[in-house]
Amino acid sequence: MDMDGPAMTDGFHLVVDALKLNGIDTIYGVAGIPITDLARLAQAEGLRYLGFRHEQSAGNAAAITGYLTQKPGICLTVSAPGFLNGMVALANATTNCFPMILISGSSDRSIVDLEQGDYEELDQMNAAKPFAKAAFRVNKPEDIGVGVARAIHAAVSGRPGGVYLDLTAVTLSATLDLDTASKSLVKVADPAPAQIPAPESIKLALDLLASAQRPLIILGKGAAYAQADADIRSFVEKTGIPYLPMSMAKGLLPDDHPQSAAAARSLVLGKADVVMLIGARLNWLLAHGKRPSWSGTTKFVQVDISPTEIDSNRPIVAPVVGDIKSAVAALLASLKPGLIQPSAAWLDAIAANKHKNTERMAVRLDADPNPMNFSSALSAVREALKDRPDVYVVNEGANTLDFGRNIIDMFEPRKRLDSGTWGIMGIGMGYAIGAAVVSGKPVIAIEGDSAFGFSGMEIETICRYRLPIVILVFNNGGIYHGDPVGTAPSPTGFVHDARYDTLIGAFGGVGYHVTDKSSLSKAVTDALRAGKPALINVVIDPTAGTESGHIQNLNPKMALAK
Numbered sequence: 001m002d003m004d005g006p007a008m009t010d011g012f013h014l015v016v017d018a019l020k021l022n023g024i025d026t027i028y029g030v031a032g033i034p035i036t037d038l039a040r041l042a043q044a045e046g047l048r049y050l051g052f053r054h055e056q057s058a059g060n061a062a063a064i065t066g067y068l069t070q071k072p073g074i075c076l077t078v079s080a081p082g083f084l085n086g087m088v089a090l091a092n093a094t095t096n097c098f099p100m101i102l103i104s105g106s107s108d109r110s111i112v113d114l115e116q117g118d119y120e121e122l123d124q125m126n127a128a129k130p131f132a133k134a135a136f137r138v139n140k141p142e143d144i145g146v147g148v149a150r151a152i153h154a155a156v157s158g159r160p161g162g163v164y165l166d167l168t169a170v171t172l173s174a175t176l177d178l179d180t181a182s183k184s185l186v187k188v189a190d191p192a193p194a195q196i197p198a199p200e201s202i203k204l205a206l207d208l209l210a211s212a213q214r215p216l217i218i219l220g221k222g223a224a225y226a227q228a229d230a231d232i233r234s235f236v237e238k239t240g241i242p243y244l245p246m247s248m249a250k251g252l253l254p255d256d257h258p259q260s261a262a263a264a265r266s267l268v269l270g271k272a273d274v275v276m277l278i279g280a281r282l283n284w285l286l287a288h289g290k291r292p293s294w295s296g297t298t299k300f301v302q303v304d305i306s307p308t309e310i311d312s313n314r315p316i317v318a319p320v321v322g323d324i325k326s327a328v329a330a331l332l333a334s335l336k337p338g339l340i341q342p343s344a345a346w347l348d349a350i351a352a353n354k355h356k357n358t359e360r361m362a363v364r365l366d367a368d369p370n371p372m373n374f375s376s377a378l379s380a381v382r383e384a385l386k387d388r389p390d391v392y393v394v395n396e397g398a399n400t401l402d403f404g405r406n407i408i409d410m411f412e413p414r415k416r417l418d419s420g421t422w423g424i425m426g427i428g429m430g431y432a433i434g435a436a437v438v439s440g441k442p443v444i445a446i447e448g449d450s451a452f453g454f455s456g457m458e459i460e461t462i463c464r465y466r467l468p469i470v471i472l473v474f475n476n477g478g479i480y481h482g483d484p485v486g487t488a489p490s491p492t493g494f495v496h497d498a499r500y501d502t503l504i505g506a507f508g509g510v511g512y513h514v515t516d517k518s519s520l521s522k523a524v525t526d527a528l529r530a531g532k533p534a535l536i537n538v539v540i541d542p543t544a545g546t547e548s549g550h551i552q553n554l555n556p557k558m559a560l561a562k
């Protein structure tokens with residue numbers, strides 16, 4: 001450095017300064033050219049840096065961090081292939097409305113743009129655009145502050161989503177005098193401004209609910225994200241309206257709440273006359289609001305931050321466009337006692353249906369088949385978790401996911417993290433690591449054996465950082481089920497009797513191999529109590545699963561018999 005000139009900084013330092021200035025304290029990533037020194041510097045400057053084995057898992061950790069904290073989770077990758085590996089997580093975050101920022105280093109633009117063949121050449125910003133809520137590229141160090149600020153705004157304001165931030169290698173190493181540099185940084189004042197719904201929309205919504213005989217509230221993960229837990233509970237309880245939690249909204253109110261209609265799902269969807277959606281889209285997970293699952297005459301209230309979500313599948317009579325925290329507060333403020341009154345016949349019908357379905361379920365949970373099936377194994381896990389509401393539950397697979405959602409009760413908000421809107425495989429270890437890192441709490445990941453394989457190498461990451469994560473591999477020998485012994489591998493089958501429990505020992509974790517309910521319960525209890533990385537190989541009957549779990553109907557049918 002020129003001893004007589006002004007004091008200087010560079011792009012690397014400015015990126016770290018900009019993140020710190022905006023309260024970002026954690027980065028998930030995979031090192032390499034051109035961002036290795038950025039990761040080192042971030043760590044040296046006091047940010048928590050977690051190095052992964054694959055960018056997709058780092059991205060998934062960032063996405064779930066965003067969901068849990070309302071601050072964008074950060075994933076850092078190298079150029080082209082590292083960037084693309086991270087893109088699946090970014091696209092999945094956008095699809096699920098989770099705020100995250102994928103920061104990737106990129107090669108020399110002048111070479112990339114002329115396709116002259118640079119190291120890891122790719123026009124990353126344009127590749128990211130269709131899958132991201134927004135994409136920005138920073139070309140000079142004095143723009144780093146603005147680039148980070150724009151990325152933060154885009155990720156968390158309105159409907160949250162995944163944002164791509166491209167940092168060219170030249171920008172990282174370019175220098176800038178300290179005075180200009182410090183003036184270039186931006187501290188974002190109000191990253192996710194409240195969006196207050198119009199008072200008329202609140203009145204319309206309450207009037208519609210008041211006219212209902214058979215009202216229903218559906219809580220989605222947008223409601224969980226909003227962190228308006230006490231107000232949402234109060235609105236549900238004051239109105240007396242039965243509610244249905246979507247998968248990741250389980251625990252927003254405890255699953256044993258008397259107003260939960262989860263055990264009467266088909267009945268309430270089919271018969272409700274007015275349905276209030278709070279942070280839930282009428283997508284495939286709700287059969288698009290259409291027949292035969294729904295009545296053709298249902299009227300809808302929809303509380304959502306995104307005005308363009310309204311009327312996407314069914315006409316919405318009473319749209320309440322605003323952020324859920326503000327909207328539910330406004331609904332509560334205008335709610336008069338006795339205004340909303342679900343009919344006694346409706347509540348009785350739901351109670352009777354719940355009772356019948358719960359008894360049916362109890363028979364399956366009490367069964368003790370050998371080998372275990374999905375219900376019996378999950379009943380053992382349920383038993384071990386019933387006094388551990390603090391534990392995060394990550395869940396992916398097909399049968400493992402569908403049975404897991406129904407059998408594992410949740411008692412606290414934002415504790416269930418799963419395959420979400422895409423039904424994606426591969427989120428398991430990334431979500432588990434992200435949840436453990438941001439909360440410091442234990443995590444149990446209930447994984448199909450196929451699902452686990454997508455991110456399984458991250459067990460090394462889990463052991464390296466000594467995270468309190470217990471992985472359950474529901475081992476039925478394949479995607480949906482196993483192959484018959486002695487046959488050539490089918491498109492869905494894996495190795496028979498695989499010993500997943502032996503993998504984690506390579507990195508210092510504890511493996512368990514369990515074949516019955518009581519050893520499974522004990523293994524889960526012990527592993528959670530130990531608070532150390534563990535993997536439990538849960539041997540499930542290879543014939544137990546059904547094709548595609550509970551969504552077999554979505555498989556296209558072959559038109560011709562072969």
Ligand code: ADP
Binds near residue numbers: 096281323420
């Ligand atoms: P689920 O899968 O649980 O049914 P979805 O992901 O389909 O939930 O829906 C979440 C909805 O919540 C999205 O339409 C999104 O726009 C909305 N949303 C997210 N955050 C907020 C918020 N803070 N306030 C209002 N709506 C929100």
Ligand code: TZD
Binds near residue numbers: 396398425478545549
């Ligand atoms: N790839 C990705 C990224 N996501 C997907 N959803 C799939 C493939 C297809 N798929 C499912 O929808 S579930 C599943 C796959 C491969 C795995 C099911 O097998 P599993 O669960 O072992 O995880 P069960 O318990 O055996 O049903």
Ligand code: MG
Binds near residue numbers: 449479
């Ligand atoms: Mg399986």
